[in-house]
Amino acid sequence: MSAEPMIDVRRINVTFSVSRGFMAGRKPLRAVQEVDLVAHAGETLAIVGESGSGKTTLANAILNIHPPTSGEIFLDGRAVRSLGRKEFARQVQPVFQDPYSSLNPRRSVGATIMQPLIVHGIGDHVEREQKLLRILDLVGLPRRVVNALPHQLSGGQRQRVAIARALIIAPKLLVCDEPTSALDVSVQAQILNLLQDLRTELGLTYILITHNLAVVEHIASRVAVMYLGRIVEEASVEDLFRAPKHPYTIALLESALTPDPTLGLPDLGLSNVFPNPIDPPSGCHFHPRCNRTFAPCSRVAPRSIVSDGHRLECHLYDPDIMSAHNAHSGDL
Amino acid sequence: MQPSEPIPLRETRRRGRLARVIVERPGLVLGMLILGLIVLAAIFAPYLTPYDPYDQDIMSRRLPPVWNGWFLGDPQATMAHPFGTDNVGRDYWARLVYGARISLIVGFVSVAISGFIGSVVGISAGYFGGKVDLAANFLIQTRLAVPVILVALAAVAAFGGSLQMIILIAGLLLWDRAAVVTRTVTQQIAKRDFIKAAKALGASDLRIILTEILPNLAAPLAVILTVEMGQVILLEASLSFLGLGIPPPAPSWGLMLAEAKEDIFFAPWAIAIPGAALFLLVLSTSLVGDGLQKSRER
Ligand SMILES: Nc1ncnc2c1ncn2[C@@H]1O[C@H](COP(=O)(O)OP(=O)(O)O)[C@@H](O)[C@H]1O
Ligand SMILES: [Mg+2]
Numbered sequence: 108m109s110a111e112p113m114i115d116v117r118r119i120n121v122t123f124s125v126s127r128g129f130m131a132g133r134k135p136l137r138a139v140q141e142v143d144l145v146a147h148a149g150e151t152l153a154i155v156g157e158s159g160s161g162k163t164t165l166a167n168a169i170l171n172i173h174p175p176t177s178g179e180i181f182l183d184g185r186a187v188r189s190l191g192r193k194e195f196a197r198q199v200q201p202v203f204q205d206p207y208s209s210l211n212p213r214r215s216v217g218a219t220i221m222q223p224l225i226v227h228g229i230g231d232h233v234e235r236e237q238k239l240l241r242i243l244d245l246v247g248l249p250r251r252v253v254n255a256l257p258h259q260l261s262g263g264q265r266q267r268v269a270i271a272r273a274l275i276i277a278p279k280l281l282v283c284d285e286p287t288s289a290l291d292v293s294v295q296a297q298i299l300n301l302l303q304d305l306r307t308e309l310g311l312t313y314i315l316i317t318h319n320l321a322v323v324e325h326i327a328s329r330v331a332v333m334y335l336g337r338i339v340e341e342a343s344v345e346d347l348f349r350a351p352k353h354p355y356t357i358a359l360l361e362s363a364l365t366p367d368p369t370l371g372l373p374d375l376g377l378s379n380v381f382p383n384p385i386d387p388p389s390g391c392h393f394h395p396r397c398n399r400t401f402a403p404c405s406r407v408a409p410r411s412i413v414s415d416g417h418r419l420e421c422h423l424y425d426p427d428i429m430s431a432h433n434a435h436s437g438d439l
Numbered sequence: 440m441q442p443s444e445p446i447p448l449r450e451t452r453r454r455g456r457l458a459r460v461i462v463e464r465p466g467l468v469l470g471m472l473i474l475g476l477i478v479l480a481a482i483f484a485p486y487l488t489p490y491d492p493y494d495q496d497i498m499s500r501r502l503p504p505v506w507n508g509w510f511l512g513d514p515q516a517t518m519a520h521p522f523g524t525d526n527v528g529r530d531y532w533a534r535l536v537y538g539a540r541i542s543l544i545v546g547f548v549s550v551a552i553s554g555f556i557g558s559v560v561g562i563s564a565g566y567f568g569g570k571v572d573l574a575a576n577f578l579i580q581t582r583l584a585v586p587v588i589l590v591a592l593a594a595v596a597a598f599g600g601s602l603q604m605i606i607l608i609a610g611l612l613l614w615d616r617a618a619v620v621t622r623t624v625t626q627q628i629a630k631r632d633f634i635k636a637a638k639a640l641g642a643s644d645l646r647i648i649l650t651e652i653l654p655n656l657a658a659p660l661a662v663i664l665t666v667e668m669g670q671v672i673l674l675e676a677s678l679s680f681l682g683l684g685i686p687p688p689a690p691s692w693g694l695m696l697a698e699a700k701e702d703i704f705f706a707p708w709a710i711a712i713p714g715a716a717l718f719l720l721v722l723s724t725s726l727v728g729d730g731l732q733k734s735r736e737r
Binding site for chain 1: 638654
């Protein structure tokens with residue numbers, strides 16, 4: 108692992124102010140809480156978690172689309188806040204979940220893919236067309252689609268267009284927010300393979316958001332598990348799949364073995380109510396659904412424990428909490 | 440590298456499109472036809488009549504249109520003045536085609552102004568949201584509380600009626616619908632991921648509005664602006680009819696109606712002809728607006 112991470116997310120929070128209905132005033136919704144995350148050059152960092160856990164919000168913060176409310180993000184050691192928006196954009200680009208939504212319906216495929224070059228003033232007309240043709244080949248799109256409008260393409264082709272648009276200015280980090288979950292099962296594998304190939308071919312770094320754990324095991328090098336705005340466990344793929352620690356991660360992995368893991372919310376076999384992020388549970392956010400909950404969980408928020416690059420927030424693995432608890436139960 | 444070949448997909452879809460539109464949207468086609476004819480008549484007015492719309496001919500006043508000769512045997516009717524003449528002997532056909540210019544100029548220019556104001560207000564409200572949206576809503580509400588006719592009355596009383604005045608009044612007052620519609624559509628567009636993609640590219644808000652949002656607003660804007668144009672043309676005619684609009688002797692259709700109203704029992708055609716012209720013009724704008732709306736909904 109190289110010394111300096113490419114992207115370094117330090118204790119960021121993203122808080123929305125949401126209205127709770129007519130005349131009810133506004134309340135803060137902490138969509139991302141105290142998130143620490145690093146991605147090193149060349150690795151694929153996966154972020155997994157149920158829908159509503161704050162993955163997209165975190166991605167938007169990393170992409171500088173909706174900067175964090177507090178905390179700091181560094182790109183190659185430089186604070187993103189201090190970089191120009193375009194300077195940052197040149198290095199970090201997104202691929203979104205729904206290619207029906209991420210392509211302007213009024214703009215042709217060619218114009219869509221060349222748009223980044225125009226925004227960044229790269230090359231003249233001839234050079235742009237050359238880059239366009241090269242990138243079309245790279246993402247496996249036939250050249251005849253350049254004049255097509257998005258609605259004339261299939262979902263898989265659209266996602267290829269979105270990938271081409273992201274790659275044409277040669278970024279080094281790609282943030283993919285569930286890049287296949289809006290696609291037919293039959294094309295999901297194609298797009299994932301394409302992303303894999305592009306990574307090795309272009310030496311890219313990925314932050315890959317997904318709730319498909321099979322995908323994670325297949326292409327990620329590190330995994331961060333998110334629950335209600337927090338990273339509750341983070342480890343290398345081997346570690347996490349071999350020895351998951353957090354009860355939530357364990358439940359997630361077990362649910363991934365159920366017949367249809369691709370379907371939205373995994374059936375955790377726990378209490379299936381996903382808590383309202385406006386009123387998160389006290390203490391550990393996960394405790395109402397946890398099957399190993401004990402006294403401190405509802406009272407104290409777990410702190411972050413790191414050992415051997417395996418990080419988690421769970422009282423069960425906090426030696427101080429456990430010894431105090433055992434001593435206390437011993438008294439009884 | 441080879442130049443890219445054009446995609447065949449789209450051409451095949453284009454073919455037979457006109458025929459399909461005629462079958463599926465007869466109203467739209469009829470509206471465009473009428474509107475097109477009126478626009479052509481206005482542009483080529485000097486070639487459509489040998490008369491000047493201002494030239495009075497005391498010897499031939501209140502001549503009936505030529506069809507009164509055909510069907511009612513009116514001996515005064517003559518091919519020389521196919522639509523007859525008014526009470527000071529001006530050729531009615533000449534006044535009608537030159538009058539179309541006034542209606543269309545008022546319609547197009549004020550709609551351009553109100554469309555611009557409405558889009559600026561609506562797009563900023565929809566795109567920026569928050570305080571900008573609140574301010575825009577306040578502006579729209581304030582505008583809706585202003586009675587157009589009363590303001591027009593006051594403005595004409597203060598500055599006198601003229602073509603420019605009418606255009607200004609209509610342009611500065613009738614932007615509310617454009618604002619409401621562009622605001623709603625912009626809100627919907629702004630939620631979509633291609634806006635996020637543009638932001639992630641570092642594109643400025645102005646660029647995003649001009650290149651991502653505006654092209655998607657063209658169709659809904661075209662719908663309301665055509666309908667609005669009919670309303671503005673009616674407003675001009677009404678104000679001119681009331682003596683608060685275009686001053687005589689201009690050949691405004693509203694003025695023609697006003698000047699003909701004393702003679703309604705002796706020369707009913709003098710009311711019927713500009714009335715029918717106005718009806719056709721406004722009808723064509725609603726047909727076009729309606730047709731565009733339906734094509735969009737498909
Ligand atoms: N713009 C916003 N305004 C208010 N709340 C938001 C906004 N975006 C997301 N949220 C809330 O933040 C939480 C996390 O959402 P999101 O990041 O989309 O989760 P995920 O991508 O994991 O499904 C949700 O409760 C969601 O309702
Ligand atoms: Mg999401």
